[in-house]
Amino acid sequence: MIKGMEIKEYIAPKTISETYSLLSESKSNKVIAGGAWIKISFKHVDKLISLDNLALDYIKEDNESFVIGAMTTLRAIETHGGLKQLASGILSQAIGSVMGINIRNIATIGGSIMGKFAFSDLLGVLLVLDAKLVFFKAGDVSIYDFVEMTKVPEDILLEIKLKKDNLKGYFKKISKTHLDFAILNIAITKRDNFKIAVGSRPNIAKLAIDTANYLNSQKTIDEETIENAVEIAGNEIKLGDNLRGSKEYREVLMKTYLKRGIREVVK
Amino acid sequence: MKINLKVNGIDKTFLIQKNEYLLDVLRRNDYPSVRRGCDNTSCGVCTVLLDGKPVPSCSVLAIRCENKIITTVEGIEKEAEKLAKHFGELGADQCGFCNPSMALTVYSLKLENKEANEEEIKNYLVGNLCRCTGYVAQHEAIKRYLGDES
Numbered sequence: 530m531i532k533g534m535e536i537k538e539y540i541a542p543k544t545i546s547e548t549y550s551l552l553s554e555s556k557s558n559k560v561i562a563g564g565a566w567i568k569i570s571f572k573h574v575d576k577l578i579s580l581d582n583l584a585l586d587y588i589k590e591d592n593e594s595f596v597i598g599a600m601t602t603l604r605a606i607e608t609h610g611g612l613k614q615l616a617s618g619i620l621s622q623a624i625g626s627v628m629g630i631n632i633r634n635i636a637t638i639g640g641s642i643m644g645k646f647a648f649s650d651l652l653g654v655l656l657v658l659d660a661k662l663v664f665f666k667a668g669d670v671s672i673y674d675f676v677e678m679t680k681v682p683e684d685i686l687l688e689i690k691l692k693k694d695n696l697k698g699y700f701k702k703i704s705k706t707h708l709d710f711a712i713l714n715i716a717i718t719k720r721d722n723f724k725i726a727v728g729s730r731p732n733i734a735k736l737a738i739d740t741a742n743y744l745n746s747q748k749t750i751d752e753e754t755i756e757n758a759v760e761i762a763g764n765e766i767k768l769g770d771n772l773r774g775s776k777e778y779r780e781v782l783m784k785t786y787l788k789r790g791i792r793e794v795v796k
Numbered sequence: 797m798k799i800n801l802k803v804n805g806i807d808k809t810f811l812i813q814k815n816e817y818l819l820d821v822l823r824r825n826d827y828p829s830v831r832r833g834c835d836n837t838s839c840g841v842c843t844v845l846l847d848g849k850p851v852p853s854c855s856v857l858a859i860r861c862e863n864k865i866i867t868t869v870e871g872i873e874k875e876a877e878k879l880a881k882h883f884g885e886l887g888a889d890q891c892g893f894c895n896p897s898m899a900l901t902v903y904s905l906k907l908e909n910k911e912a913n914e915e916e917i918k919n920y921l922v923g924n925l926c927r928c929t930g931y932v933a934q935h936e937a938i939k940r941y942l943g944d945e946s
């Protein structure tokens with residue numbers, strides 16, 4: 530039996546400002562969303578601050594965008610009719626590749642972003658969808674700026690905004706079993722321009738900006754330009770070793786699936 | 797402290813510690829069909845329905861469950877019996893440790909997607925490990941269960 534974390538106090542505030550001031554009081558205070566990751570990562574918390582009473586569990590859709598509350602479960606996003614259509618459904622696909630439905634019924638989008646997991650299957654997809662994060666204090670922050678930050682901000686993530694851009698999308702997670710972290714994951718979108726992200730490298734997801742710029746500058750995308758793009762990605766995206774796979778294996782995976790992904794979105 | 801839950805249709809009040817998980821509270825209060833496995837959200841044997849949805853009870857803090865509706869396999873007895881019949885006929889189980897959680901997840905699948913095909917069944921059950929069988933007979937039994945009338 531895993532010993533439960535020690536919690537001095539459990540509080541479920543009714544307002545976001547109270548939540549924020551409790552979080553700011555001490556580094557030993559933590560907010561809890563789905564709680565799946567917290568369970569295996571923290572041994573001691575002074576004040577565990579629940580977001581349950583803040584009404585942050587929603588998916589709103591209009592003609593231009595989706596707005597997803599930070600406390601929305603992964604499963605609710607995965608099965609949302611509108612989001613299944615966004616960019617060929619890559620957000621639903623990425624979420625559907627995370628563990629089983631039972632954990633996806635508790636894990637939230639907010640926890641998945643704020644955890645800033647290097648193995649994340651969502652961050653790459655959010656990068657190529659150009660998501661905007663809305664924080665209580667910091668206001669709007671692009672997912673790109675968030676991922677590039679060296680530290681996770683001591684703030685409350687309120688919601689995530691996604692534009693409906695009529696994008697074509699591609700997502701691929703390569704893992705040994707369905708319950709394992711990715712050895713590598715790749716997300717690509719295209720309408721007028723390409724966006725490409727590679728995650729679980731094993732470092733956190735990164736946009737392949739030079740690769741996308743090269744492809745965006747080409748009049749036609751053929752096998753030669755795809756080969757060139759993959760070469761550029763090889764120089765631009767740093768891969769490494771961990772228990773799940775070697776750098777060399779990741780290089781082969783990245784080349785193979787980048788090619789397939791680019792072909793897929795230009796179809 | 798106390799929490800109020802509805803377990804299998806019956807109102808219950810349990811004494812809990814603030815760092816206790818739903819799994820611990822249910823097991824301590826005579827619901828041993830809720831199994832402890834990996835205790836880290838991976839194996840699925842602790843699955844219960846929380847407000848109708850399958851969740852890993854090992855990772856849900858009990859303190860967050862005030863006034864929630866919990867269903868263990870005893871709460872879906874008739875459905876579990878129907879599934880067990882198909883499991884038995886096809887030799888789809890051995891030790892039975894994962895059966896309660898499997899039955900709850902399959903029941904939830906039935907409510908969500910009675911027409912589920914082989915691939916959808918497999919996807920729905922990714923989070924429910926069985927270390928005895930090879931899943932093939934289980935999937936066949938589940939197909940038959942989903943095909944049952946009513």
Ligand SMILES: Cc1cc2nc3c(=O)[nH]c(=O)nc-3n(C[C@H](O)[C@H](O)[C@H](O)COP(=O)(O)OP(=O)(O)OC[C@H]3O[C@@H](n4cnc5c(N)ncnc54)[C@H](O)[C@@H]3O)c2cc1C
Binds near residue numbers: 644648
């Ligand atoms: C066993 C296991 C396997 C997993 N496998 C994968 C995988 O293969 N791929 C993948 O992409 N993910 C995976 N995950 C991660 C999972 O999908 C969730 O991202 C993770 O559980 C965090 O979500 P949560 O709601 O449980 O957050 P919590 O555990 O509640 O919180 C996580 C962190 O985020 C902070 N936080 C949460 N919400 C907010 C907010 N709104 N504002 C500010 N801070 C906040 C918390 O304080 C905490 O530090 C796995 C998780 C587990 C436990």
